[in-house]
Amino acid sequence: xxxxxxxxxxxxxxxxxxxxxxxxxxxxxxxxxxxxxxxxxxxxxxxxxxxxxxxxxxxxxxxxxxxxxxxxxxxxxxxxxxxxxxxxxxxxxxxxxxxxxxxxxxxxxxxxxxxxxxxxxxxxxxxxxxxxxxxxxxxxxxxxxxxxxxxxxxxxxxxxxxxxxxxxxxxxxxxxxxxxxxxxxxxxxxxxxxxxxxxxxxxxxxxxxxxxxxxxxxxxxxxxxxxxxxxxxxxxxxxxxxxxxxxxxxxxxxxxxxxxxxxxxxxxxxxxxxxxxxxxxxxxxxxxxxxxxxxxxxxxxxxxxxxxxxxxxxxxxxxxxxxxxxxxxxxxxxxxxxxxxxxxxxxxxxxxxxxxxxxxxxxxxxxxxxxxxxxxxxxxxxxxxxxxxxx
Amino acid sequence: xxxxxxxxxxxxxxxxxxxxxxxxxxxxxxxxxxxxxxxxxxxxxxxxxxxxxxxxxxxxxxxxxxxxxxxxxxxxxxxxxxxxxxxxxxxxxxxxxxxxxxxxxxxxxxxxxxxxxxxxxxxxxxxxxxxxxxxxxxxxxxxxxxxxxxxxxxxxxxxxxxxxxxxxxxxxxxxxxxxxxxxxxxxxxxxxxxxxxxxxxxxxxxxxxxxxxxxxxxxxxxxxxxxxxxxxxxxxxxxxxxxxxxxxxxxxxxxxxxxxxxxxxxxxxxxxxxxxxxxxxxxxxxxxxxxxxxxxxxxxxxxxxxxxxxxxxxxxxxxxxxxxxxxxxxxxxxxxxxxxxxxxxxxxxxxxxxxxxxxxxxxxxxxxxxxxxxxxxxxxxxxxxxxxxxx
Numbered sequence: 001x002x003x004x005x006x007x008x009x010x011x012x013x014x015x016x017x018x019x020x021x022x023x024x025x026x027x028x029x030x031x032x033x034x035x036x037x038x039x040x041x042x043x044x045x046x047x048x049x050x051x052x053x054x055x056x057x058x059x060x061x062x063x064x065x066x067x068x069x070x071x072x073x074x075x076x077x078x079x080x081x082x083x084x085x086x087x088x089x090x091x092x093x094x095x096x097x098x099x100x101x102x103x104x105x106x107x108x109x110x111x112x113x114x115x116x117x118x119x120x121x122x123x124x125x126x127x128x129x130x131x132x133x134x135x136x137x138x139x140x141x142x143x144x145x146x147x148x149x150x151x152x153x154x155x156x157x158x159x160x161x162x163x164x165x166x167x168x169x170x171x172x173x174x175x176x177x178x179x180x181x182x183x184x185x186x187x188x189x190x191x192x193x194x195x196x197x198x199x200x201x202x203x204x205x206x207x208x209x210x211x212x213x214x215x216x217x218x219x220x221x222x223x224x225x226x227x228x229x230x231x232x233x234x235x236x237x238x239x240x241x242x243x244x245x246x247x248x249x250x251x252x253x254x255x256x257x258x259x260x261x262x263x264x265x266x267x268x269x270x271x272x273x274x275x276x277x278x279x280x281x282x283x284x285x286x287x288x289x290x291x292x293x294x295x296x297x298x299x300x301x302x303x304x305x306x307x308x309x310x311x312x313x314x315x316x317x318x319x320x321x322x323x324x325x326x327x328x329x330x331x332x333x334x335x336x337x338x339x340x341x342x343x344x345x346x347x348x349x350x351x352x353x354x355x356x357x358x359x360x361x362x363x364x365x366x367x368x369x370x371x372x373x374x375x376x377x378x379x380x381x382x383x384x385x386x387x388x389x390x391x
Numbered sequence: 392x393x394x395x396x397x398x399x400x401x402x403x404x405x406x407x408x409x410x411x412x413x414x415x416x417x418x419x420x421x422x423x424x425x426x427x428x429x430x431x432x433x434x435x436x437x438x439x440x441x442x443x444x445x446x447x448x449x450x451x452x453x454x455x456x457x458x459x460x461x462x463x464x465x466x467x468x469x470x471x472x473x474x475x476x477x478x479x480x481x482x483x484x485x486x487x488x489x490x491x492x493x494x495x496x497x498x499x500x501x502x503x504x505x506x507x508x509x510x511x512x513x514x515x516x517x518x519x520x521x522x523x524x525x526x527x528x529x530x531x532x533x534x535x536x537x538x539x540x541x542x543x544x545x546x547x548x549x550x551x552x553x554x555x556x557x558x559x560x561x562x563x564x565x566x567x568x569x570x571x572x573x574x575x576x577x578x579x580x581x582x583x584x585x586x587x588x589x590x591x592x593x594x595x596x597x598x599x600x601x602x603x604x605x606x607x608x609x610x611x612x613x614x615x616x617x618x619x620x621x622x623x624x625x626x627x628x629x630x631x632x633x634x635x636x637x638x639x640x641x642x643x644x645x646x647x648x649x650x651x652x653x654x655x656x657x658x659x660x661x662x663x664x665x666x667x668x669x670x671x672x673x674x675x676x677x678x679x680x681x682x683x684x685x686x687x688x689x690x691x692x693x694x695x696x697x698x699x700x701x702x703x704x705x706x707x708x709x710x711x712x713x714x715x716x717x718x719x720x721x722x723x724x725x726x727x728x729x730x731x732x733x734x735x736x737x738x739x740x741x742x743x744x745x746x747x748x749x750x751x752x753x754x755x756x757x758x759x760x761x762x763x764x765x766x767x768x769x770x771x772x773x774x775x776x777x778x779x780x781x782x
Contacts, residue, residue: 016444016447016448019448020448050467053407053467053471054470054471054474056407057407057410057411057471057474057475057478058474058475058477058478061474061477062473062474062477064484065470065473065474065477065484065485066470066474068466068469068470068473068485068487069466069467069470069471069474071466072463072464072466072467073463075459075460075462075463075466076441076444076460076463078459079445079456079457079459079460079463080444080445080448080460082453082456082459083445083448083449083452083453083456083457083460084448084449086449086452086453086456087448087449093455093456094456094459096459096536098489099534099536120534143490143511145487145490
């Protein structure tokens with residue numbers, strides 16, 4: 001019997017109505033003979049409202065207490081989902097991160113999974129139950145409650161699939177899968193049925209929100225095959241797996257896979273000093289991009305971090321030399337694009353045709369930074385040129 | 392240094408504003424040198440709204456999953472209180488029932504505390520921290536999350552004070568203490584500075600909501616001295632302790648202590664059968680009173696249980712012979728009142744002066760049952776007669 005880990009994000013369990021719908025669907029899967037482990041996030045908005053409560057009390061909440069607070073969120077969603085499954089007549093049991101045996105380091109707010117002692121999960125699966133596991137949370141060896149930080153539930157699901165040696169890891173979300181570009185921006189964007197780990201990681205790092213980069217990295221490192229599907233249609237979406245397993249993938253051939261974007265970025269220029277470098281290092285997970293230019297540092301960051309970041313600069317006495325708002329990034333994803341000089345020449349000429357546009361490259365992506373109001377037309381142009389007619 | 396357990400109920404931590412106020416006050420206590428363990432309930436309304444979510448999904452929720460769901464409530468209140476204390480500059484740490492070492496049996500929804508392994512609490516107290524413990528919850532030896540049922544947080548606090556060998560157990564609530572009658576009903580009701588365990592237990596069982604009967608029983612059995620105080624004024628209220636320690640208490644003398652009431656009760660008469668007796672036994676914690684009359688059973692129950700109770704009767708195929716709404720109970724609390732025949736004669740004559748009024752007695756109380764709209768005047772009469780001029 002196939003063992004399948006299925007993860008449902010906050011928007012998929014955002015209301016009692018949605019929870020009941022998912023439970024009915026899972027009851028079908030269960031009756032078809034699947035062995036199922038569910039990983040769930042907190043209901044959409046729960047985490048935000050808990051955050052808001054904490055910030056009414058303090059500007060710099062203790063990370064340890066924030067972990068205690070936020071982990072209440074998954075308790076609520078997972079027990080409600082379990083009640084809904086029981087109501088469908090399906091035996092079910094929910095477990096906290098601690099009860100699931102998700103052991104992490106003690107880094108509150110951004111813990112790393114060290115191992116999964118999944119014996120209680122196996123016990124309950126053997127009793128033919130659907131087991132529901134709280135995503136995003138774990139327990140340290142000192143018995144402290146931890147959270148995994150951004151993308152935590154995706155990572156929980158992948159780790160769970162890895163340690164349970166599951167046949168599949170399905171991530172249910174509010175989109176149908178991974179597309180060649182954001183379908184809201186490019187109406188003729190295509191669903192990508194299969195994508196390699198490295199390309200998916202580059203996409204995630206460049207702004208695609210389908211799967212968190214950390215979860216992709218974990219899947220890549222442990223060879224966990226991940227399927228992204230819509231929690232509304234349950235249809236097959238995109239499978240993320242080893243590039244060598246992708247059919248029709250022509251090795252050694254440069255291939256443009258998709259376009260990712262970040263709609264809004266801020267750029268700060270600050271003087272390079274021991275203090276500023278130390279501070280920037282502490283912020284590395286939140287920053288979109290860092291570049292060193294002579295004796296100053298340019299950092300790109302999303303506007304949601306604006307006030308916290310500026311407050312941190314102030315506390316560390318780091319002066320802002322320049323601040324630029326209203327930028328956006330557009331990335332063309334594909335392996336070794338930069339070594340294709342003909343392509344790079346074309347991209348440079350496209351870059352020049354947009355005002356205030358700059359271009360940089362990495363192993364897996366070529367990135368344009370330009371005024372935010374220009375990103376949509378650049379994406380349309382790139383998609384037309386490199387992704388429209390393929391396949 | 393005095394070690395004090397302080398318990399705050401849901402209405403005391405019902406908003407961020409109240410939490411900050413309590414934290415400021417506790418910071419003073421801490422700076423005066425108190426060693427403090429806080430026991431907190433879920434914020435008022437949190438539990439109700441979690442219940443409502445569950446009942447949108449299922450009429451008969453699994454008790455195990457309800458425990459998982461409801462324990463989210465204390466996580467939220469205790470971590471917010473901890474953040475507020477830290478913001479006040481007071482070192483503080485919050486612990487779940489499990490982390491606090493509150494070991495219970497496995498009876499979900501109504502677990503009993505078996506022991507408290509408080510070593511983590513002692514460790515943190517030794518580091519001069521205020522330790523915040525989730526009330527109402529514990530963990531079974533099978534590592535399942537449990538709740539203690541009604542009055543659970545009061546019981547948590549008393550058990551904590553017992554196992555920590557605390558110097559005092561202070562229960563903060565939304566009233567100033569225990570009064571000779573409900574001050575909203577009897578304006579000249581007096582605050583009772585000291586009351587014995589047995590009288591307090593009788594009061595709690597007869598409808599006083601200041602302290603849950605289970606917590607009183609626990610305190611009595613383990614000799615824990617409990618102080619009830621207002622969480623708004625923090626002033627000294629009522630101390631509950633061994634009757635022999637109460638000054639000026641005249642032994643062997645009949646004394647009327649206070650009046651308690653239940654404003655609304657329903658009475659059901661059902662046929663006595665094996666099924667109905669078994670069902671009633673399962674409901675014993677929720678019932679106000681049971682009496683056996685020839686071959687039928689009369690049970691009194693509060694209206695909030697009406698629909699669940701009737702549904703249970705229906706499921707167990709127990710027929711309702713008679714149902715009477717709009718009743719109330721008024722109890723005169725004091726030891727061995729019934730053996731004072733002169734008093735009983737007076738009470739019988741008072742009973743007769745009210746329509747449809749009946750009277751029964753136990754070791755610690757004399758109870759009147761009468762139409763609900765008559766309870767206020769009966770309370771006023773009894774208070775005038777037996778409690779007004781005393782002291």
